[in-house]
Amino acid sequence: QVQLVESGGGLVQAGGSLRLSCAASTRALNTYTMYWFRQAPEKEREFVAAISWSGSRTNYADSVKGRFTISRDNAKNTVYLQMNSLKSEDTAVYYCAADGRRTIAITTKADYWGQGTQVTVSS
Numbered sequence: 001q002v003q004l005v006e007s008g009g010g011l012v013q014a015g016g017s018l019r020l021s022c023a024a025s026t027r028a029l030n031t032y033t034m035y036w037f038r039q040a041p042e043k044e045r046e047f048v049a050a051i052s053w054s055g056s057r058t059n060y061a062d063s064v065k066g067r068f069t070i071s072r073d074n075a076k077n078t079v080y081l082q083m084n085s086l087k088s089e090d091t092a093v094y095y096c097a098a099d100g101r102r103t104i105a106i107t108t109k110a111d112y113w114g115q116g117t118q119v120t121v122s123s
Contacts, residue, residue: 001025002024002025002098002111002112003024003025004022004023004096004097004098004112004114005022005023005114006020006094006095006096006114006115006116006117007020007021007022007023007117009117009118010118010120011121011122012119012121013121013122014086014087014088014123016086016121017082017084017085017086018086018119019080019083020036020080020081020094020096020117021078021079021080022034022078022079022080022081022096022114023077024078024079026077027077029077029079029098030054031053032053032099032111033050033053033099033102033103033104034050034051034079034098034099035047035049035050035051035097035098035107035110036048036049036070036079036081036095036096036097037094037097038093038119039092039095039116040093044108046061047106047108048060048061048064048081048094049061049064049081050070050104050105050106050107051070051072051079051104053102055071057104058070059104059105059106064083064090067083067084067085067086068082068083068084069082069084070082079096081094086119087121088121088122088123090119090121091119091120091121092118092119093116093117093118094116094119095113095114095115096113096114097111097113097114098110098111
């Protein structure tokens with residue numbers, strides 16, 4: 001069982017930046033592909049970004065490509081999402097997730113989920 005706790009959400013103006021963090025309870029974080037997902041009000045949960053076990057490969061949704069950066073520090077059991085040039089349409093609850101499969105393909109499924117952190121971008 002892996003417990004994930006997100007932090008770093010908040011209210012920011014359009015064009016601003018936030019960095020989300022996801023702390024994992026496991027010391028074996030380097031055996032999991034890590035994801036960020038988001039869910040806006042009245043919308044389905046959607047893939048945002050993924051990073052491979054070693055951090056050497058990443059994948060992004062087209063809507064965030066060039067603005068968001070996913071990274072990980074396996075020694076600290078933490079995954080990050082740096083969000084720049086934020087837009088009002090980025091407003092959502094952001095979820096960190098971990099999955100044991102060796103893929104960074106776009107998906108909406110994962111083995112373990114955090115509780116989410118709210119990001120609100122004001123225009």
